[in-house]
Amino acid sequence: MIDDQERNGKKEIMEEFTVIGKRISKVDAVDKATGRALYIQDLKLPGMLYGRILYSKYPHAHIIRVGTEKAKALPGVITVLTGEDIPPVRLGFYKDNPLLKAGKVRSYRDEVAAVAATDPEIAREAISLIDVTYEALPAIFDPEEALKPEAPLVHEEHKTNLLKMPWSLHYGDVEAAKLDAVFNVSERFSTTWVTHCCMGTSGAIADFDHSNNLTVYTNTQIPSLAQKDFQETLKILGVKDKRVRVIKPCIGGGFGSKLDTYAYEHMAILLAWYARRPVKILFEREEEFIATSPRQPTVTYISMGCDKEGRLLYRDMSMVLDNGAYTSWGATTPSVMMMPITSLYRVPNVRYSAKCVYTNNTYSQAMRGYGNPQATFAIESAIDMLAEAAGIDRVEFRRINSNQPGDVTPQGLRITSCGLPECIEAVSKDLEFGRSRENGVGVGLASLIHVGGGARIYKSDGCGTIIKMDDYGKVDVFTGASDMGQGSDTIIAQIVAEELGVQVDDVHVFHQDTDICPWDVGAHASRTTFVAGNSALGAAKKIRLRLLAMASKATGVDEDKLVLRDRAFFVEGKPVLPIAKLLRGSHFTPRGEMMMADNFYDPPNENMGKDFRGNMSATYSFGTHGVRVKVDEATGKVEILDYIAAHDVGRAINPLLLDGQVHGGVLMGVGYALTEQVIMENGRNMNPDFRDYKVLTAMDAIHSKAVVIETIDDQGPFGAKGIGEPGCVPTAPAIANAIYDAIGVRIKDLPITPEKVLAAIKKKNGTVSCGIDAFTQKEQACE
Amino acid sequence: MSREIKFVLNGAQTCVAIEDDWNLLYLLREKLGLTGAKEGCGRGECGACTVIVDGLAVNSCLYFAVEIDGKEVLTIEGLAGADGTLHALQKSFVSNGGIQCGFCTPGMILSAKALLDENPQPTEADIKQALAGNLCRCTGYVQIIESVEAVVDKSSGDINAVVRETGDSD
Numbered sequence: 001m002i003d004d005q006e007r008n009g010k011k012e013i014m015e016e017f018t019v020i021g022k023r024i025s026k027v028d029a030v031d032k033a034t035g036r037a038l039y040i041q042d043l044k045l046p047g048m049l050y051g052r053i054l055y056s057k058y059p060h061a062h063i064i065r066v067g068t069e070k071a072k073a074l075p076g077v078i079t080v081l082t083g084e085d086i087p088p089v090r091l092g093f094y095k096d097n098p099l100l101k102a103g104k105v106r107s108y109r110d111e112v113a114a115v116a117a118t119d120p121e122i123a124r125e126a127i128s129l130i131d132v133t134y135e136a137l138p139a140i141f142d143p144e145e146a147l148k149p150e151a152p153l154v155h156e157e158h159k160t161n162l163l164k165m166p167w168s169l170h171y172g173d174v175e176a177a178k179l180d181a182v183f184n185v186s187e188r189f190s191t192t193w194v195t196h197c198c199m200g201t202s203g204a205i206a207d208f209d210h211s212n213n214l215t216v217y218t219n220t221q222i223p224s225l226a227q228k229d230f231q232e233t234l235k236i237l238g239v240k241d242k243r244v245r246v247i248k249p250c251i252g253g254g255f256g257s258k259l260d261t262y263a264y265e266h267m268a269i270l271l272a273w274y275a276r277r278p279v280k281i282l283f284e285r286e287e288e289f290i291a292t293s294p295r296q297p298t299v300t301y302i303s304m305g306c307d308k309e310g311r312l313l314y315r316d317m318s319m320v321l322d323n324g325a326y327t328s329w330g331a332t333t334p335s336v337m338m339m340p341i342t343s344l345y346r347v348p349n350v351r352y353s354a355k356c357v358y359t360n361n362t363y364s365q366a367m368r369g370y371g372n373p374q375a376t377f378a379i380e381s382a383i384d385m386l387a388e389a390a391g392i393d394r395v396e397f398r399r400i401n402s403n404q405p406g407d408v409t410p411q412g413l414r415i416t417s418c419g420l421p422e423c424i425e426a427v428s429k430d431l432e433f434g435r436s437r438e439n440g441v442g443v444g445l446a447s448l449i450h451v452g453g454g455a456r457i458y459k460s461d462g463c464g465t466i467i468k469m470d471d472y473g474k475v476d477v478f479t480g481a482s483d484m485g486q487g488s489d490t491i492i493a494q495i496v497a498e499e500l501g502v503q504v505d506d507v508h509v510f511h512q513d514t515d516i517c518p519w520d521v522g523a524h525a526s527r528t529t530f531v532a533g534n535s536a537l538g539a540a541k542k543i544r545l546r547l548l549a550m551a552s553k554a555t556g557v558d559e560d561k562l563v564l565r566d567r568a569f570f571v572e573g574k575p576v577l578p579i580a581k582l583l584r585g586s587h588f589t590p591r592g593e594m595m596m597a598d599n600f601y602d603p604p605n606e607n608m609g610k611d612f613r614g615n616m617s618a619t620y621s622f623g624t625h626g627v628r629v630k631v632d633e634a635t636g637k638v639e640i641l642d643y644i645a646a647h648d649v650g651r652a653i654n655p656l657l658l659d660g661q662v663h664g665g666v667l668m669g670v671g672y673a674l675t676e677q678v679i680m681e682n683g684r685n686m687n688p689d690f691r692d693y694k695v696l697t698a699m700d701a702i703h704s705k706a707v708v709i710e711t712i713d714d715q716g717p718f719g720a721k722g723i724g725e726p727g728c729v730p731t732a733p734a735i736a737n738a739i740y741d742a743i744g745v746r747i748k749d750l751p752i753t754p755e756k757v758l759a760a761i762k763k764k765n766g767t768v769s770c771g772i773d774a775f776t777q778k779e780q781a782c783e
Numbered sequence: 784m785s786r787e788i789k790f791v792l793n794g795a796q797t798c799v800a801i802e803d804d805w806n807l808l809y810l811l812r813e814k815l816g817l818t819g820a821k822e823g824c825g826r827g828e829c830g831a832c833t834v835i836v837d838g839l840a841v842n843s844c845l846y847f848a849v850e851i852d853g854k855e856v857l858t859i860e861g862l863a864g865a866d867g868t869l870h871a872l873q874k875s876f877v878s879n880g881g882i883q884c885g886f887c888t889p890g891m892i893l894s895a896k897a898l899l900d901e902n903p904q905p906t907e908a909d910i911k912q913a914l915a916g917n918l919c920r921c922t923g924y925v926q927i928i929e930s931v932e933a934v935v936d937k938s939s940g941d942i943n944a945v946v947r948e949t950g951d952s953d
Contacts, residue, residue: 032882034860041818199886250885663923690918691828
């Protein structure tokens, strides 16, 4: 909680800055408000063809024959490709996903053929003219079933449906701790498929020049890694030593969906290669639902115990994750799940194992929080249950076990700045836990830990920046960061403007083009403000030092007496030399110089070792969400009355954008908790549209109270830590805990639909029937 | 079958040849080069293609182009003043954080404009209702609703006065 003294302290700090800490509008907002901003949807190249992909009609089948004669004969069709026509381009980190399938399909999403035509309608018709003969195979859709010996194999050559991944850790002695524990809980939780629902659908344009250099316009969160993936595809096509340029138009939302390269991007490259013309593939909404990778469902078994004072003694978790048919970054989410499992609250003995399982479902991918929402749902639901078992107030229980600055967790995470205790206080003070209230109303809370100082998933967690200043004192910043709407361009502009004593309007940030922007590992793990921000700050510091040296020489005033602000150098409060004049002079002087600097920042975090120990992030973000709900016991409908989201963000570089991240994260989390679900029936997505996939609307908007706790992190740029993902991490357990508080039923499976709540109420009340089934006209049992 | 239609587009008399099966979004984006209206779903579920026809916010992906013959169409490109001065709603969305990825923004702003033209002093519930057909995945709608509320002058019955005033200042 920010008390008055701290608030005053904060005010004093803010007064030192000209742009840091200010509610500055996003630098791209005017272009977006006037319709000028260009997305992949808006781009066309001369001579461009339109590509389209044919997907499988079966979740698991042999492909007997792909007949393309009719499609090829259609006027306007330039290229038709099948798995037999192309070299073996394979996607996924196991290289288990052929770009076009030959021999076998493993999910409805499998790409069987592709066309390029002069018009989208012709491409659509050509796809419908391709005859594919399949021989259906037995399929498997439940990951727990898929582990049984008799289950059909998704990849025969893999011998088992279990991915050979090492997700298992044990720190301390969980078995011994179980003997010591006075209170214990043991429970099963599950989460379901949800998907990103970026408002801008996926798309890419591939274009070769006459020397076979490739330009790909694409929505990606990983321009530098995408460049490498596309380079590999060129190699398989026999094209070596050519340039690959990745250009990012405005991205209509990311949320983790664009952390890998996908078939549509590589398909556009192949079609462009064979057609010798630029090719665009743009998803329609239904295709976006079906052929992009959702957050995977999990089944979690958790046991947790504490001593009689409520101190956590152990946490024992195992998980089964539905990976779907191919590998992507869904299969590695357990690496990040380990963070909350080992380190959310102080818990000395921890055991965790996870099984990622091939099924004939769509394959999974990162989504905001990267495993953390699934793990935290189980942990924070179980924390409430354990507190109740121990007879300790839920808020007090969390206070007792809260992480503290200076902690080193069993996994070796070094907790530096930590505002979790303040977050818990802010929520408890606001929501008045423990007071009597009306029937059907309850309060709940849940906390989170997340990486806030990068995440060393790859060998590098780095980001480059180049800064140049022109004759007029304007600043161009070339960053590796990817702004996909979250506002990194604005944050970087603020950091640079603050350091160089100019206005945000003076700074232009370029992030769109790998030909001019330096390397970066990607926009993931809430790392951009911290890593790209530190990278930009380092480059700006170099410029600043040079400016001061030059100004000292030009004015004859000692460097330490010069103050750089308001676009000029000041001596004792009086402007003596505008930056622009100094810079112009340097170009028109014998042995002149230009003002440029570069900086590569790779944070001081660690790869995890063989036992998964390692300080994966340079610092950690914390937060606590609290919610007051009203449950209609007649219908099972849950209404959110109040919501408070307190986050330790290090420093709020831009409170306007910070609030936006929190509000947006919270509503995405509420959707995860209450309404959202990709209904996967025997591998088929049954609700691939916004009518049936329940993204929340303005009618459902929650005026959440966003409380900012500033802990001014030593490592962060101006003290900031990452905040992109945390907003949606603890939402679901906070709501589940509030529902339990309201009506005494605990829902352990997401989403918490009215049907589930009603069934649980009836079960609790001993009612066997849950009403007449509309189809069978028979009484249906509860659960 | 193709035919010629005449309509007012962003204040200018416009005459174009169209095919009967074109929708308004296709005409705007593919034939008239106005790409501010976006296609998010193509079936009237997301609102990214919202434009204003004769004062009403419509999903242009579901609106046949033939139907705009003789009507007046406002797209996001026509909302700012001729001198480039942003409309009060545009300014408000910019300064109140109503924009993140921006894909929904043109449709969102035009839905808000249609609301304020019809009801200059909407309640929060009115605003939520008017924007219910415009999906946004980034903002949680909070700062969008605040952006609309910020241009509603509770003390004045004349929204146009407020819009003119805030539209002129910077």
